[in-house]
Amino acid sequence: MKLRHGQAVALMVLVTLLWSTAGVVARQLESARSFELTFWRSAFTALSLFLLLPLWQGRGVWARMWQSGALLWVSGTCWAAMFTCFMLALTLTSVANVLITLALGPLLTALIAWLGLGHRLPARTWGAILLAGLGIGWIYGGQIESGGWTGILVAAGVPLSGAINWTLVQRNQQRGNPPDLAPAVLVGAVLSALLTLPLAWPLQASGPDLAWLAGLGFGQLALPCLLSVVCARSLSAPEISLLALLEVLFGIVLAWLGANELPPPRTLQGGALVLGALLANEWLAYRSRARSHSRIRPADGSLAREPA
Structure with a gap:
């Protein structure tokens, strides 16, 4: 399936809205906490993907998984770290703090690609x-002074794992071996569930808790992750990065409306600086690409040569 550009943008907005529901749903739970919360969401995500992947890619998806090599399992490990750190961070700090920390993903990806792949970073990205x-430091400055640094470190594990994951994927694409990302999400969900089950035992989630967590596994993670793969066929990486920032806005608003969790001024101020930096970087990158594509064609129809 390949969507038109407008359809892909609309679908990606829906994807970010679905992603942003984790915080407000986590605040509705009665008894599931910490590792148990993470276990159930990962387990329901894995179950959902076991059902969705054959419908989407056919039964041959299982054979292709075993032939994917080590990258599938490395990528799956990164996904497992993201799933686990994200839900644990929600139990340690506010929804707004977690989401703003996640927004650092594009910049961390650029930084790790520079270190691991030798990609040159323009001045705007630095x-x-x-x-x-500076924005993250402003948000967490008071918490560090009071010893509340645990939530910061756990939340930072999400964009860091994501940056490593996308860098590995990009390296393999450059080598002509593009991986199938959807089965890696399944591997990550299974690994996360297996890792957190011993730490979550004995399980104490109530019936309503399980219903909320089943909804997270299917509607907040499994389905939107697959839809984002469809969007990636019609949208450029910078467009996806920009649209993904809507998760921060949607998540903060939902946590405010659904859990009465209004961010303090310090979080809003630092968050504005983080998002402003990301938006400015992507806008300048877009303008640079637009100038590159608007080169004047000579009379013979060939592209004008770029200055050395």
Whole structure:
């Protein structure tokens, strides 16, 4: 399936809205906490993907998984770290703090690609990294002073794992071996569930808790992750990065409306700096690409040569 550009944008907005429901749903739970919360969401995500993947890619998906090599399992390990750190972070700090920390993903990806793949970073990206770092420091400054640094470190594991994951995927694409990302999400969900089950035992989730967590596994993770793969066929990586930032806005608003969790001014101020840095970086990148594509064609129809 390949969507038109407008359809892909609309679908990606829906994907970010679905992703953003984790925080407000986590605040509705009665008895499931910490590792048990993470276990159930990962388990329901794995179950959903076991059902969805054959419908989407056919029964041959299982054979292709075993032939994918080590990258599938490395990528799955990264997904497991993201799933686990995200839900644990929600039990340690506010929804707004977690989501703003996740927004650092594009910048961390650029930084790790520079370190691991030798990609050259333009000045605008270095500037965005500096501004976003200042914003995060402003948000968490008071918490560090009071010893509340645990939630920060756990939440930071999500964009860091994501950055490593996408860098590995990009390296294999450059080598002509593009991986199938959807089965890696399944591997990550299974690994996360297996890892957190011993830590979550004995399980104490109530019936309503299980219903909420089943909804998270299917509607907040499994389905939107598959839909995002469809969007990636019609949208560029910068467009997806920009649209994904809507998760921060949607998540904060939903936590405010659904759980009465209004972010303090310090979080809003630092978050504005982080998001502003990301938006400015992507806008400048877009303008740079637009200038590159608007080169004037000579009379013979060939593209004008770029200056050395």
